[in-house]
Amino acid sequence: MGISLLSLLIWLPIFSGVLVIFIGNDRANIARWVSLILSILIFVISLNLYTSFDASTHLMQFVEKLSWISQFNINYHIGVDGISIPLIILTTFSTILVIIAGWEVVTKRCSHYMAAFLMMEGLIIGVFSSLDAILFYVFWEASLIPMLLIIGIWGGVNRVYASIKFFLYTFLGSVFMLLSIIYMYNKGGSFAIIDMHNLKLSFTEQSYIFWAFFMAFAVKVPMFPMHTWLPDAHVQAPTGGSVILAAIMLKMGGYGFFRLSLPIIPDASLEFSEIIIILSLIAIVYIGFIALVQLDIKKLIAYSSISHMGFVTLGIFTVFLSYKQEMIEGSLLGLEGAMVQMISHGFISAAMFLVVGVLYDRLHSREISTYGGVINTMPKFTGFVILFAMANVGLPGTSGFVGEFMVILGAIQANIWYGVLAASTLIIGAAYTLWMVKRVFFGVITNPAVSMLKDINAREFSILAILAIVVLVIGLYPQPVIELMHISIEHLLHQALTSKL
Amino acid sequence: MNNFIEFDTSSLWVVLPEIFLLSAIVVILLLDLFLNKYSQQVTYYLTQLSLLISGILSFNLIDHPQVIIFSGSFILDNMASVFKVFIMIATMIAMVYSRHYLRAHLLFRSEYFILVLLSILGMMVMVSGYSLLTLYLGLEILSLSLYALIAIAHERVYAIEAALKYFILGAIASAILLYGMSMIYGISGSLNINEIANFVSNTDLNSRRTLIINFGLVFLVIGIAFKLGSVPFHMWVPDVYQGAPTSVTLFISTVPKIAAISILIRILVDGLGSMHSYWSDLFMVLSILSITLGSVVALMQTNIKRMLAYSTISHVGFIMLGFVTGTLTGYSAAIFYTLVYILMSLAAFGMIILLNKQGFEVDQVSDFKGLSKHSPWFALMMLIVMLSMAGIPPLLGFYSKFFILQQIVSSGFITIAIFAVIFAVISTYYYLQIIKFMYFDEIDNKITINASMDMQLVLSMNVILILVVGLFPDFLIQLVLSLF
Numbered sequence: 001m002g003i004s005l006l007s008l009l010i011w012l013p014i015f016s017g018v019l020v021i022f023i024g025n026d027r028a029n030i031a032r033w034v035s036l037i038l039s040i041l042i043f044v045i046s047l048n049l050y051t052s053f054d055a056s057t058h059l060m061q062f063v064e065k066l067s068w069i070s071q072f073n074i075n076y077h078i079g080v081d082g083i084s085i086p087l088i089i090l091t092t093f094s095t096i097l098v099i100i101a102g103w104e105v106v107t108k109r110c111s112h113y114m115a116a117f118l119m120m121e122g123l124i125i126g127v128f129s130s131l132d133a134i135l136f137y138v139f140w141e142a143s144l145i146p147m148l149l150i151i152g153i154w155g156g157v158n159r160v161y162a163s164i165k166f167f168l169y170t171f172l173g174s175v176f177m178l179l180s181i182i183y184m185y186n187k188g189g190s191f192a193i194i195d196m197h198n199l200k201l202s203f204t205e206q207s208y209i210f211w212a213f214f215m216a217f218a219v220k221v222p223m224f225p226m227h228t229w230l231p232d233a234h235v236q237a238p239t240g241g242s243v244i245l246a247a248i249m250l251k252m253g254g255y256g257f258f259r260l261s262l263p264i265i266p267d268a269s270l271e272f273s274e275i276i277i278i279l280s281l282i283a284i285v286y287i288g289f290i291a292l293v294q295l296d297i298k299k300l301i302a303y304s305s306i307s308h309m310g311f312v313t314l315g316i317f318t319v320f321l322s323y324k325q326e327m328i329e330g331s332l333l334g335l336e337g338a339m340v341q342m343i344s345h346g347f348i349s350a351a352m353f354l355v356v357g358v359l360y361d362r363l364h365s366r367e368i369s370t371y372g373g374v375i376n377t378m379p380k381f382t383g384f385v386i387l388f389a390m391a392n393v394g395l396p397g398t399s400g401f402v403g404e405f406m407v408i409l410g411a412i413q414a415n416i417w418y419g420v421l422a423a424s425t426l427i428i429g430a431a432y433t434l435w436m437v438k439r440v441f442f443g444v445i446t447n448p449a450v451s452m453l454k455d456i457n458a459r460e461f462s463i464l465a466i467l468a469i470v471v472l473v474i475g476l477y478p479q480p481v482i483e484l485m486h487i488s489i490e491h492l493l494h495q496a497l498t499s500k501l
Numbered sequence: 502m503n504n505f506i507e508f509d510t511s512s513l514w515v516v517l518p519e520i521f522l523l524s525a526i527v528v529i530l531l532l533d534l535f536l537n538k539y540s541q542q543v544t545y546y547l548t549q550l551s552l553l554i555s556g557i558l559s560f561n562l563i564d565h566p567q568v569i570i571f572s573g574s575f576i577l578d579n580m581a582s583v584f585k586v587f588i589m590i591a592t593m594i595a596m597v598y599s600r601h602y603l604r605a606h607l608l609f610r611s612e613y614f615i616l617v618l619l620s621i622l623g624m625m626v627m628v629s630g631y632s633l634l635t636l637y638l639g640l641e642i643l644s645l646s647l648y649a650l651i652a653i654a655h656e657r658v659y660a661i662e663a664a665l666k667y668f669i670l671g672a673i674a675s676a677i678l679l680y681g682m683s684m685i686y687g688i689s690g691s692l693n694i695n696e697i698a699n700f701v702s703n704t705d706l707n708s709r710r711t712l713i714i715n716f717g718l719v720f721l722v723i724g725i726a727f728k729l730g731s732v733p734f735h736m737w738v739p740d741v742y743q744g745a746p747t748s749v750t751l752f753i754s755t756v757p758k759i760a761a762i763s764i765l766i767r768i769l770v771d772g773l774g775s776m777h778s779y780w781s782d783l784f785m786v787l788s789i790l791s792i793t794l795g796s797v798v799a800l801m802q803t804n805i806k807r808m809l810a811y812s813t814i815s816h817v818g819f820i821m822l823g824f825v826t827g828t829l830t831g832y833s834a835a836i837f838y839t840l841v842y843i844l845m846s847l848a849a850f851g852m853i854i855l856l857n858k859q860g861f862e863v864d865q866v867s868d869f870k871g872l873s874k875h876s877p878w879f880a881l882m883m884l885i886v887m888l889s890m891a892g893i894p895p896l897l898g899f900y901s902k903f904f905i906l907q908q909i910v911s912s913g914f915i916t917i918a919i920f921a922v923i924f925a926v927i928s929t930y931y932y933l934q935i936i937k938f939m940y941f942d943e944i945d946n947k948i949t950i951n952a953s954m955d956m957q958l959v960l961s962m963n964v965i966l967i968l969v970v971g972l973f974p975d976f977l978i979q980l981v982l983s984l985f
Contacts, residue, residue, distance in 0.1 A: 067975075068973075068975065069900075069974055069975050069978060070975055070979070071975070071978050071979065071982060072907065112877070134903075137894065138894035138895045138899070141893055141894045141899075142893070142894055142895050144893070145888060145893065148933075148936075149940060152936070152937065152940055152941040153873075153940050153941060159941060160937050160941045160942075163937075163941070164930070164933050164937065167929070167933060168926060168929060168930060168933075171893075171926050171929060172923075172926045175922040175923075175925065175926055176919070176922070178903070178906070178922070179906065179910065179915070179918055179919060179922060182903075182906055182907050182910045182911075182918075183910055183915070185907070186907070186910055186911040
C-alpha cells in the first residue's frame, strides 16, 4: 500500500492545482473551499508517511522506480528517509496555512492564487523525495515557476523587479548544479543520487562540484553574500508567498547540502568547511545587525530569516570541525541541530510573516513607524505575536531554542569562538525582534488608524493558534522529530566523514 | 562511374512523396486560374491536403531499407523520411496559423500557398540529396520561393527591404557554398557524397590535398552557417524576421531549419566526416559567438519578432554545439534540439499571429500586455512556450539543452558547457520580460482574440505538446537516436 503514497503526494497537489484553475476566478468561493479541502486531505495523507515510516533504518522507504528517459538511464525514482519526511510534512502543513491566510485577502484571480500554491506544494514534495538527480533538478527548477508568478502577480509595488531577480538568481545558481550532475553521470554512468553517493571522485573534481553545488544551495538558503534577492522577494511577495518562501523554499537549499553535498563530495566539504562556517557566522552576526536597522517589518523578518538560516549551514559544516577534533558527538549534534532548526524556522518564520500579513491587511503599511500601541486595540493578536517573537529569539520552551541550542553546542565543541559568535545571536536576535515588537505593539497610539484596528477574526486566530501550539510542542518535546531522523542523520554523518580519496 | 542518370521505374516509388507534391503544385496552380476571389479557401484546403498526403507517403517510407538512386544523387534513409514527416507536420501547423494572419491583413492569395509548397519541395530535395548538385538544387528551390514569399506583402516597405536583403545576402551565401563545392569536386572528382567521403578518408591528412579540401571546407561551412543564421553570418536574420509578414517569419524560422540541418549532415558529417577535427573548431567558434550575441542583443529588443530572431540565433548556437562533439549521439542531440526548437518557435510565432486583428499588426513585446486578463488560457500557453525556450524543466526546451550539454560535457568541453549555461540564464531575462508584460503589468491593452476555432485548437495542441513531450521525452529521444 505504501508504494503509491509518495507519488500521490507529488501528483495530487499538482492535479488539484489544475482542477482549481478550471474552477475559475468567477467561482472564487468554490475554488477556496476545494483548495482547502484538498490541501487538508494532502496533509492527512502526508501524515501517513510519518506513521508508517520505519525510523530504525537509514534506507530509503516508499521507494518507487519507473524508467523515464531510457537513453540516459534517468528514472522516475522517488523515496524518503528521515531527513525528507519532516520537510514534506512541513510543506503540506504550510500549504494549508497559506490557503487559509489568503482566504479573504486575495480577491484578484483567487483561483489562480490557490492553484499556484497547490502546484508548488507538489513540486516541492517532489524535490524532497527525488532519488534521481535529474528528477531532482526538474522539480527544483519547476518549483520556481509558481513562485515567480506568485510574487509577480500578487506582489507589491516593486514586484516585477523582485520576481525576476528571484528567478534569475536561483536559476543561475542551479545551472551549475546541473552541469555537475551531468559530469558525474558521464563519470559514473548513473543519475541515481545513491549511486553518486558511492562514486569515486578525485579531490579536484570534488572541489569543482562543491562550488557548483554551493552556488545552487547557497543562493537558496540564502547564505551571505548571495542573500540579496531574499529581502526583495519577501518584501514584495504576498503574505502567502513569503510564508512558503521562508518556510519551505529556503529549506530546499539546506536539504541540498544534506542530500547532495555532504555524501557526494565529503572531502571537498571537509576542506572548505571553514569558509562555509565563516560565511554562516557572518550571516548570523552581520545580517542580524542589518535586521536591527530595518524600518520595514517584513524586511526585518526577512533578514532575521537569513540570520537564522545561518545556523543551518553552521550546523551542517561544524560537523567537520568536530570530526577533526574527534568529537563525533558534536558532529551529530550539529547535523541534527541544523535539521531541527530548519523545521522550527519553517514554523516560526511562517508565523512571523503571517503576523505581518495580518497587520498589512488592515493598514496596508509595513513601516514600523505607522504602528505603535497596537496592543491596545488588538490584545489577542499581540499575545500571539509575543509568543512568536520569543520563539524567534530562541527562548527555551519554544522550538526556536532547540535547534539553535544544538547547533551552538556543536559549534562550541568544535571551536569555542565560533560558539561564542553563534551564541551572540541570542542577544542580537532579541534586540531586533523585541525592539520591533516594542515599537509596533507597545507604547501609546500615535497613528489614529491604529486606534480603529479590529482584533483578529476567527480565521486568523485559528492559523496563529495552530502555529503557536506547534511551536510550543516542538520546543517542549522535540524528541519525536529527532528520533524520526536520528538514524538517517547518523548514516549521513558516516558518509560525510568517509573519505572518497 | 556512369555520369548519365540511370532511370529505373521501380525507383520512382522511393521518390513518391516528391512526385506527388510536384504534381499537386501543378494542379493547384492550374486550378487556381479558375477560382474566383471568393473561393480561394479551396487553395488553402488543397494545400493542407497535399501536405497531409505527402506526409503520409513519407511516413510509409520510414523503415524502408536505405537506397541511393539516380546515380547516387538521391538517398532515401530513415533520416530523410523522418525529416520529411516533420517538415509536413510543421508546415501544416504553420499554414493553419498563416491563414489567420493572411485573412487579417488581406494578404490571402493563392500564390502564398503555392510558394510554400514549392519551398517544401526544395526542402525535400535537400533532405534526400546525396550529391552536391542535388543539395544545391534543393537549396535554390527553397531560397527562391522564400524570397518571393517575403515580398508577397509588396506594399510594405519593410517587407521589400527584407526580401531584397535576404535575396542579396542569400545569393552571396549560395555562391560561397557553390565555390566550396567546386573545390571539393575539383579535388575529389566526384559530386556524390559517398564518393567524396571515400576520397577524403583515403587522403593522408598531411598531404597537400588536404589543403584544398580544407579550403573548400571553410566555404562550405560559411555557406551552411549563413543558411542556419549563425554569427557572424547572421545579419539577415533580424531584418528578415522583422520585415517579413509574421506568417512568413513563422515559416522561415521553423521548417527550413530541418533542411539546413540535413544539408549540414549530408555534406559535413556524411561527406567530410573524417575531417571532423577541422570543421568542429570552426563550429565551436560559430556556436560560441551565436550563443553570446543571440542572448545579449535580444535583451534590448522591443520588437518581439526581432527579439525572437536573436533568440533563434542563440538556439542555433546550441544546435551547432551538438556538431562540435563529433559523436553520433551528439549529432542526434543537435537534431533533437532542432525539432524541439521548431515546435517552440511555431508556438511562439503562432501566439503573435493569434493576437493579430483586422489591420492590426502585432510586433511589439508590449502588445502582450494584459493578455492574462483577457485570455488566461493563451497567456498560460505563451508562458509555457517562453519558459520552454528559456530551458526551464519540465518543459521540452530543457531536455534539448540538457541533451546538448550532456554531450559536450562527455566530449570534455566543460568550459564551453559552463559558458553556454551562463548565457542560457542571461537569455532567460527576455523570455521573462514577455511573462512580465502578460502577467505582472496592470496596464491594459484590451486584447480580444477573434481567431477561428481551428487556429485556437491547433495552437493549444502545439503548446500542450511542448508540455507533454516534456514530461515524456523518451519517445522523441529514441526516435532521434535511431536516425544514425
